[in-house]
Amino acid sequence: MGSVLGSRKFREIFFQALVLSIVAALLIAMVMNTRASLEAQSLTTGFGFLERSTGWDFSFSVLPYSISDSYSKTILIGFLNTLLLGFLGISLATIIGIAIGLIRTSKNTLFAMLGTVYVEIFRNVPLILQAIFWYSIVSHLPKPRQAYSIGDAVFLSGRGLYFPVFNIAIWSVAIMMLLVVAWLFFLPWLRERLNHSHSYHLIKRSGWLLLPVILLAIAYFARVPDTPLLNMPALKGLNFKGGMRMPPELSALVIAIALYGGAYIGEVVRAGLMSVPKGQIEAGFVNGLKPFHIFSRIRLPLAIRAVLPSLTNQYVQLMKATTIGIVIGFSDLFMIISTSINQSGQTLELLAILMIGFLIINLSIAFVMNTINKKIAIKGYEVKS
């Protein structure tokens, strides 16, 4: 008996069971305490409140909404707003990042310094300060009457950015996007089946030609009846009517995330380009490739493979950073949830929804990037980033 108690194995199991039960006890105590304090405020727990209408307004929505919408719909709108902001910000940040990465790896020291200065300025000032800065710049732009305009189609004023859109139903946009995604996934599958044969190239070429035609046809049939296909913004009285509006909050956040993220992604891209072994480039040079081909056929493909993991990381970070939108009143998931908590008092439930929302976003980014990473990996070749 004594030998069993004294044995190392037993002590280890006992210790772990003890820790586990302490953690479980703490969690249970926390839940009990929460229930007690919620009951003291006569609030019922559970997700029933999601069907109640909210009764409060918020600043921006990608879908049509009203203040009598249910909590579930309002939260969904917040989620979509976060996705939109993240998508716009990250896309622009990636473009800026690639440009900065290329500039910084230029052989011309002076030109490379341009990239360095950019990175040091935008990376060393907090994102939230940059967001507030751009917001005050955008909202101090001239009134709609004195708006800056590009060809009387795009208008930039203190009310935000107005630009023309197609007068088509939302469901058709979803169908179009599905179609494009399906096509992009179909191509590699087909390539493997037909093994780069002549018929593959035929299908590929005709597909690329047909795709825009099909998309235009869908757009034509799905347009809102009795309206022109293109909805142009125009000045009516004190403000613009028609077109699509990108409010100052969203514009400022997109600018801030694009510039800030661009600095970080620029560093990732630079590291990727630098990680390509010199021998690879010299081999291309010896084989008589032109500098452009050395870049497009050797450096870039290898660099893309090297940066994907750190790029995934940056995307997740930027996605999380969108939550600071609340500071200038952009109604993203976080702002909607915190307003909901204030209004309904369903603290734990709403917090759980917030966490699940971010978990879904982060896992999706990681899943997509990892899939790409696996698809493009070169067997037996690994660049160290």
Added chain:
Amino acid sequence: MANTPTTLPPTIPLTHTIKQNLFSSPFNTLVTLLTAAFFITITYKFVDWAFISSIWSTEDEPLCKEATGACWSVIDARHRIIFFGLFPYEEHWRSTLACVVMIATIIASCVPWFWSTAKLSTLWLLGFCTFYILMHGGLFGLSVITPERWGGLALTIFIFAAVSIIGMPLSIVLALGRRSKLPVIARLFGLFIDFFRSLPLLTILFTAAVITPFLLPGWLQGDKLYRVIAGFAIFFACYQAENIRAGLQAIPPGQDEAGLTLGLSYMQRVTRIQLPQAFRNSLPAIVNQFVITFKETSIVTIVGFFEILASGSAAFGTGKWTVYYIEVYVFIAAIYFIFVFSLSRYGAYLERKLRVGHG
């Protein structure tokens, strides 16, 4: 330390390097000239705006409407609110001195002479206590000023220092816990770290500020500021723990096994063999985490604290100063820039130095 090579490499004349680098082809020359023109224009415009055509003193504020440059009068008039927030006017010297002490502590901990557990913890405890006594008062005849009235730069520095001083030891515990040989412990710590890393910092600060009163019994709640600092410290520790874990993983297993053979206990192996090498391995990443944390202190403004970003917004919030928001934001950005840039340069310097050390 470095071996002096017996034959020095041939020296390339500077003019040749410049020519190769900047004027190797007509296109390259064009790029150089355009970049130079861009730099000169931007620098000139900025210097003109900030220094030449700018207005400096409070009394000259009426001139700002005609001036093409910055109106620094707003800083001259309102710098006390930016730096000190709502701290009582006649006690501002305490806030200044506290900031100086803390900054000196941060600088001192960058000096390798201090890099031992005993020295670093003494330094930080001393620095932190001095800071706290100066700010809070109640000792040595200083009047008591409660944290609700702290603000501006001092609050930013206080949050940064408190998060570091709590988060750093916690991160070591988390990193070691995650690498524990006991599966339940390793899983639990892993779950804890990954959970906090998957959430935005703002959600954690918000939970700590607004929601913890529901979760914790009254006697455990404490002041809102301390709850937010605790949440921030946990978040910081989870990220820092992953940096330290990366450093621990890079140590060859033979090191630990050698310690085991010599009969060293777990604590001895951790403190004498594992941690010193782990810190050396991931020092740049660890410093980088401090850099990020300093920037992220600005997020506490959202949960209602009067740190330098919020006090800056208050500085141009009244009367005739409302139009000078750009000047104030540039001023605050410059303050952040000085801190963050110097810290990140220091990190880059360490990275270079350590790489040389590895040969």
